[in-house]
Structures are given as structure tokens and as C-alpha cells.
Amino acid sequence: MPDNLTLDFPILxxxxxxxxxxxxxxxxxxxxxxxxxxxxxxxxxxxxxNMIERGKAKFSVRLLYKDSSERQHHxxxxxxxxxxxxxxxxxxxxxxxxxxxxEIMPSIIALKKEKITVNDSSGLTDFWRSGESFSIPGYAxxxxxPKIKFSEGDVSHLMRLINDESLKxxxxxxxxxxxxxxxxTPVTLVCGSDVYDQLAKLSQxxxxxxxxxxxxxxxxxALCATYAYMQSLEQGKKENVGGVLLHHLQMLADKTGKDWKxxxxxxxxxxTKMHPYVLSVFKAGVDDE
Amino acid sequence: MSEYKRFDEKVWASFGKKLLxxxxxxxxxxxxxxxxxxxxxxxxxxxxxxxxxxxxxDNAVGDxxxxxxxxxxxxxxxxxxxxxxxxxxxxxxxxxDEITCKCxxxxxxxxxxxxxxxxxxxxxxxxxxGADNTGSYMIDNALKSSDASKIDSCVxxxxxxxxxxxxxxxxxxxxxxxxxxxYWRWQWADKMSSIMKRDLILxxxxxxxxxxxxxxxxxxxxxxGSENIFGGLLLFLExxxxxxxxxxxxIIERIKYLSVWKAIEAQTPKLNQKExxxxxxxxx
Numbered sequence: 001m002p003d004n005l006t007l008d009f010p011i012l013x014x015x016x017x018x019x020x021x022x023x024x025x026x027x028x029x030x031x032x033x034x035x036x037x038x039x040x041x042x043x044x045x046x047x048x049x050n051m052i053e054r055g056k057a058k059f060s061v062r063l064l065y066k067d068s069s070e071r072q073h074h075x076x077x078x079x080x081x082x083x084x085x086x087x088x089x090x091x092x093x094x095x096x097x098x099x100x101x102x103e104i105m106p107s108i109i110a111l112k113k114e115k116i117t118v119n120d121s122s123g124l125t126d127f128w129r130s131g132e133s134f135s136i137p138g139y140a141x142x143x144x145x146p147k148i149k150f151s152e153g154d155v156s157h158l159m160r161l162i163n164d165e166s167l168k169x170x171x172x173x174x175x176x177x178x179x180x181x182x183x184x185t186p187v188t189l190v191c192g193s194d195v196y197d198q199l200a201k202l203s204q205x206x207x208x209x210x211x212x213x214x215x216x217x218x219x220x221x222a223l224c225a226t227y228a229y230m231q232s233l234e235q236g237k238k239e240n241v242g243g244v245l246l247h248h249l250q251m252l253a254d255k256t257g258k259d260w261k262x263x264x265x266x267x268x269x270x271x272t273k274m275h276p277y278v279l280s281v282f283k284a285g286v287d288d289e
Numbered sequence: 290m291s292e293y294k295r296f297d298e299k300v301w302a303s304f305g306k307k308l309l310x311x312x313x314x315x316x317x318x319x320x321x322x323x324x325x326x327x328x329x330x331x332x333x334x335x336x337x338x339x340x341x342x343x344x345x346x347d348n349a350v351g352d353x354x355x356x357x358x359x360x361x362x363x364x365x366x367x368x369x370x371x372x373x374x375x376x377x378x379x380x381x382x383x384x385x386d387e388i389t390c391k392c393x394x395x396x397x398x399x400x401x402x403x404x405x406x407x408x409x410x411x412x413x414x415x416x417x418x419g420a421d422n423t424g425s426y427m428i429d430n431a432l433k434s435s436d437a438s439k440i441d442s443c444v445x446x447x448x449x450x451x452x453x454x455x456x457x458x459x460x461x462x463x464x465x466x467x468x469x470x471x472y473w474r475w476q477w478a479d480k481m482s483s484i485m486k487r488d489l490i491l492x493x494x495x496x497x498x499x500x501x502x503x504x505x506x507x508x509x510x511x512x513x514g515s516e517n518i519f520g521g522l523l524l525f526l527e528x529x530x531x532x533x534x535x536x537x538x539x540i541i542e543r544i545k546y547l548s549v550w551k552a553i554e555a556q557t558p559k560l561n562q563k564e565x566x567x568x569x570x571x572x573x
Contacts, residue, residue, distance in 0.1 A: 007550055062515075062554060068390035069463070069507040071515040073554040098387045109552040139552045250303075257311075 009116070009134045010124060012048060012108075012143035019046065023123040027106040027145040034096050036063075040076070040106060040145070042088040046123025047116045048108060048142050049088055055080040057142060059090055060109045063102040070097070075109070106145035112138045158248055159222065160185040161199055167192035172218065174225040178233065180242040187226050220271050227252075227267035230260040292351035293384060295394035300348040302392070305448050305455025307343075314437040322444045323432060329410045329447055330428040333403055336410040340400065349397060355381055357398065359407060363423060366412045367450075369471045371491070377468055378475035389476070390462055395452035395469055413450035414443055464503035474499050477519075484520040484558050485527065493526045501537055513541055515554040521561025528562075529569065536572060543568045 010018030012025050023044040030037045040059045042049055051057035059076040074094050081090045096102070114136045118128045136142060167173070171192040180186035191199065198215045230238070230245070238261055241249070253259040256273045258266075308325055310318050328339035340346055357380040365373050381389060388394050402408045415424035431443035445456045452466040462469040478490040485493075494502065502522075506514040513519055522544075526532065544565065547553055553561055 011550070060552060060555060067459070068386045069514050070386060071512065071554070073515060073517075073552070075555060098385075107552065109555055137551065139556055141550055141552055251299075 007140075009136045009140065009142070010128065011141060012046070014146060018125060018127065019123050020044070020125055023048075025106075025108065025143040025145050027104075027148065029104055029148050029150075031096070031101045031150060036092075036094045036096055036101065036104070038092040038094065038104060038106065040088075040090050040092070040108075042108070042143070044086060044123055045083070045121050047121075048123070049083055050121070051110065051114065051142070052088055052108065053080055053082050056112065056114055057108050057110050059092065060107055061092060061094070062105040062107075063094070064105070065098045065100070065102045067100070068098065070102075072097070072102075101150035104148040106148070107141040108143035110136045110138060110140045110142050158185065158226070158244065159187045159189055159219070161196060162188055162190045163193060163196040164190045165193055169194045171195070172222070174222050174229070176226050176229045178230065178237060178241045178245060180244050186242060186245050187222065189222050223274060224268045224271035227260055227265075227270055231265055231267060293353045293355065293388050293394060294349050294351040295388070295391060295397045296345065297348050297350055298391060298393045300345065300393075301396050302454050304343060304345055305453035308444055308448065309441070309455050313441055319437055319440060322440050325447070326414075326428050326432055326440065326443060329414060330425065330432070331410075333406070333410060336403060337400075346400070354401075355384065355398070357381070357402075357407075358405070361402075361408050361412070363409075363412045363415050364417055366408050367415050367417050367467055369467065374471035374475055377471045378479075381472055382476070382479070386476075389469075389472060392452045392454045392459055392462055392466075395462060395466060398468065399451050413447040415450075416446065460507045463507040464500070470499075470503065473503065477502075481516065481520055481523060485523055489527065490523060493523055493530070497534065498526060498537070501534055501541075505541055512545060512548050512554075517554055517556055517558050518544065518548070518561055520558025521553075521556075521565050524558055524562035525565040525569070528566075532569070536569070539572055540565060540568050543572075 010016070012019050012023060023046045024042075025048075026041045026043070028039050038061055042052065048057060052059070061074050063072045063074070064070070065072075074092060076090055076092050078090070081088050115133055116122065116136060117133045118124055118130055120130065122128065164173075167190065169192050172195050173190040175188045175190060177186050177188075189195075189199065195218060199218060230241070249259050249261075252270060252274060256270050258264070258270065260267070308322060312318050325339065328335045337346070357377075359373070359376050359380070361369075361373075369377060384394075399408070399413075403410055409424075411424035411428055413424060414427045416422035416427060427443055427446070431440045434440065449456050449461060449465055450467060452461060452469060454461055457465055463473050464470060474494060475491070478487045478494060481487075481490055502513065502519075506519075513522060522541075526537075544553070547564065547568075553564065556564070
């Protein structure tokens with residue numbers, strides 16, 4: 001889909017440039033016991049908040065259950081929400097029809113054609129002159145939130161965390177035990193306190209969004225270091241790795257087409273291909289040494 | 290949710306991967322492919338023995354099964370007519386979509402059908418584009434050939450008929466695998482029956498149009514799978530039965546761009562029908 005569609009009316013989205021910095025549309029989602037809880041937050045006064053309060057626009061989500069290609073949409077139909085402390089916030093609770101969570105595409109939709117005359121409370125930048133008018137067609141998306149994905153935990157079986165206060169901020173060591181058997185964790189991330197704190201926040205219940213990318217990126221680096229280590233092993237040792245890494249080797253080959261036994265294997269590329277931001281909770285019993 | 294019997298998805302995918310390895314045409318690859326073809330040609334016992342030897346039959350999960358006893362002819366299996374498609378759908382309609390979209394589930398169904406004699410293994414290799422392209426002929430032809438690509442092609446056809454994702458991906462369930470294609474055409478017709486009578490939808494979604502839709506609904510253009518949008522498309526097609534595939538593809542492409550800025554998934558099917566008609570008219 002084109003990211004930079006130019007229309008006659010402004011659309012609120014990240015980096016759109018039409019709206020003042022005080023205006024923002026944020027969405028967070030959690031899953032819990034077969035239900036999705038999607039919190040929409042529209043910050044700041046704008047023509048969009050005005051339309052919502054008057055019932056002329058509604059919060060909405062499109063869901064995509066990828067495996068079965070099932071698409072659904074859910075409009076927030078409860079009574080017109082109003083602004084509190086500069087924010088209009090609502091939570092949509094949706095029962096999931098599948099055992100896995102969908103991709104979520106949130107937006108705010110204009111219910112009918114609306115003519116807007118720009119003024120000081122429209123929430124727009126100076127690009128839009130006061131007194132100028134524009135029309136919003138019915139069903140137009142006037143705000144688009146970032147796509148939210150809940151990802152599978154692919155690599156949680158591989159890694160555990162240790163907080164080592166002797167390490168400086170930002171430091172992390174990746175230790176690989178290639179002989180780890182079933183039930184053992186072959187990769188240990190020994191982290192400085194700040195890195196440990198960042199990684200310990202990662203959890204399965206919350207989806208990936210840009211704000212959490214720091215933690216996920218650290219995990220990708222650890223995965224890359226693990227793959228590089230495995231690639232460096234002598235041939236004989238590569239054939240005799242423990243069950244957990246062996247299982248992961250198969251997964252790696254399935255997902256990326258290559259593994260650390262291949263001559264042209266690139267650890268960094270493989271780590272980013274392996275669902276770079278996918279992680280379930282780290283194993284229970286995270287150690288403090 | 291009930292746990293219906295199926296093969297583990299990763300195990301099933303791995304089975305196909307081993308028959309279609311990267312070193313296509315190598316002696317090792319050809320040897321394995323020939324064994325597979327020979328087992329398929331030989332009959333039920335040898336075919337099942339081959340699958341068992343590869344560790345597949347031990348990797349079924351789940352407890353519940355579906356009672357499906359229909360006896361197929363070879364042609365019926367490859368090209369099930371409407372009344373056979375209805376029987377397929379009726380047998381599996383109680384299952385949730387989450388199961389019927391899985392390759393491992395349908396693979397299990399196929400193997401149970403082989404075990405009970407509902408199909409013969411060589412049906413899986415059948416093409417039947419011409420009179421001679423029976424499964425038995427295709428396998429025989431491949432086994433007698435020294436052409437590695439002929440052997441590979443035959444293996445791929447069998448894997449597709451078994452709903453293995455390796456040849457064409459997981460979407461094979463919807464638009465390539467014979468039983469799955471039939472099932473999902475009826476499943477969609479049933480889902481949309483609040484907008485139009487099911488029998489009429491099945492007339493509108495004839496083989497040609499269903500092929501166009503299923504190729505798109507289960508790949509990157511899943512946006513047309515939204516009920517209100519698909520409903521609009523069905524209403525439009527009902528009034529425009531002679532529209533050709535190229536124009537239909539263009540219309541679907543335009544719908545994509547429309548859905549970027551307009552929440553057409555929230556519009557009623559009737560309103561969407563109107564939008565789609567306008568798109569079609571603008572295309573000339």
C-alpha cells in the first residue's frame with residue numbers, strides 16, 4: 001500500500017506533517033484470556049476530536065487473522081466519548097475468533113461527509129490557513145494508527161537472562177553452551193543492569209510497537225552472536241550440538257533457507273530474518289547473580 | 290476448541306522439504322524422489338509404509354476425527370463437480386476455520402482417505418488435462434524418464450494433492466489443493482449467504498471467478514476478504530456476469546488503493562457495489 005497518499009484533506013498519522021505536534025493518535029493492545037483489549041488515545045484538540053465528540057467520527061480497528069486470511073472490522077459504537085485532560089481515550093474489547101492474535105490496524109473513520117473550516121482549534125499546522133475549507137468524504141480514514149502485531153515466541157527456549165552488576169551500562173556478553181540438552185538453555189545473556197532492565201520488560205502479552213524496538217534489537221544482536229559462534233565451531237563439533245540448538249537449527253533452516261553449517265551463512269542476516277522482534281517471555285527463574 | 294486430528298505443521302512441511310531439497314537433480318535427491326513415486330504407484334500398502342518409514346504417521350496430533358466416507362473416482366478427486374464439492378463441504382463444515390486452513394489437517398484427511406480406499410495413491414499424481422494424464426500414467430512416465438525435472442514435477446504434483454506447503458506455500462489449502470479449494474468455495478458462499486442466496490453465490494463464483502478471488506483473498510490482497518467488500522464484489526459480479534479476468538483484476542487493484550484512505554470495510558455491501566461499479570465504469 002502506498003505510504004504517502006496525497007489527498008485533499010489532512011490525515012493524522014505518524015510523520016504526516018499536517019497536524020501540530022500536540023496532536024497524536026496512539027494505540028496499544030493486549031490480549032488476555034481470548035480477548036483483545038485495544039486502547040485508543042487521541043491527544044490534543046483538533047477537528048478530529050471535535051468530530052468524535054459530536055458522533056461524526058468513530059474509532060475503528062481492522063483485524064487480520066493471517067493464517068486463515070480472515071478479515072474483520074470493529075467500530076467502537078459506545079456513546080460518543082469526550083475529552084478528559086486533553087485526551088480522548090477508549091478501550092475496545094473484542095473476543096478473538098481464533099486461538100492466535102490477529103494483526104491490528106487502527107484508524108478513526110468519518111461517518112459521513114463533513115466540511116471543515118480551518119481555525120485555531122483545528123489542530124493543524126500553518127500549512128493550513130485559517131478560514132480555508134476542505135471536505136472529508138464519508139468513511140474516510142482521518143487518523144491512522146500504527147499496525148500492531150503480536151508475534152510468536154520463537155526463541156525463548158534458547159535464551160536466559162542474567163543481571164551482572166559488575167558489567168558497565170550497555171554491556172552484554174553472549175555465552176553459548178553448544179552441548180545443552182533438552183530442558184536446558186544453551187544461550188545466556190549476561191547483561192549490565194540497564195540492558196537487563198530493558199530485556200526483562202519484554203513480554204508475550206504485549207505486541208511489538210516502535211517503542212519496544214530497543215529491547216527487541218538487543219535480542220537480535222544476541223541471536224547474531226550466537227549464530228556467529230556456532231558457525232565458528234569446527235565441523236565435528238557442529239555435528240554434535242545438543243538437542244535445543246539442534247531444534248533451533250532446523251527452525252533456522254526452515255525460516256531462512258540457510259543455517260550455520262552452510263558455507264555462505266551470514267549470521268547477521270539470519271538473525272534479522274528470524275522474526276527479529278519475536279520473543280516470548282524469557283524463561284521463568286531469571287537469575288540474579 | 291476441539292483438537293481435530295492433523296499432522297504437526299512443521300513435521301508436514303519438513304516431509305515436503307526433504308522431497309524437494311535444494312540440490313534438485315542430484316543423485317541423492319532423485320533416488321528419494323523415485324522411491325516416493327514408486328511407493329505411490331505401487332498401491333496403498335507400500336505408500337503407507339513409505340510414509341510410516343519417514344516418521345510421518347507417528348506425528349499426528351489431536352483426538353477428534355471427521356466422518357467422511359465418500360468414494361472418489363480419479364477425475365472427481367481432481368475436479369470435483371458441484372454436488373461432490375457440496376459433500377466435501379458438508380462433511381467438514383462443523384470444523385472451525387482455524388483447522389480447515391491448516392495443511393497438516395488436510396494431509397491427515399488425505400492419508401485417511403488412502404487408508405480407507407476412498408482414493409488410490411496414484412490419484413494424487415493425476416492431471417487429467419488430456420485423456421492419458423491419469424496419475425498412474427504420469428508416475429510411470431516420470432519413473433521411466435531420465436529427465437530430473439519431469440520426476441521433480443511429478444513429486445510436486447503429488448505433494449500439492451496431499452496439501453503439502455513446500456511446492457506453493459501454505460495458501461495451497463485455499464486455491465490449489467483439490468479438497469481445500471472445493472471446501473473453501475462453499476465455505477465462502479455460506480458465509481456470504483446473508484447478502485445473497487448461497488446457490489446464487491455459487492453460480493456467480495464459478496470456477497473462473499473463484500480462481501481469481503481465491504488467489505487474491507489468501508495472499509497479499511486479503512483486503513477483499515472483508516465481508517462487506519467481498520459482498521460488494523459479489524453483488525457487482527451478479528450484475529456483470531460477462532466481465533473478463535483482466536478487468537476484474539484491475540478492479541481488485543483499484544479497490545486496494547481505495548481501501549487505503551477509505552474504510553470501505555465499514556460500508557455496506559450495497560454501497561460497495563456502487564463504488565465498484567463506478568470503478569468498473571471508469572475503466573471503460
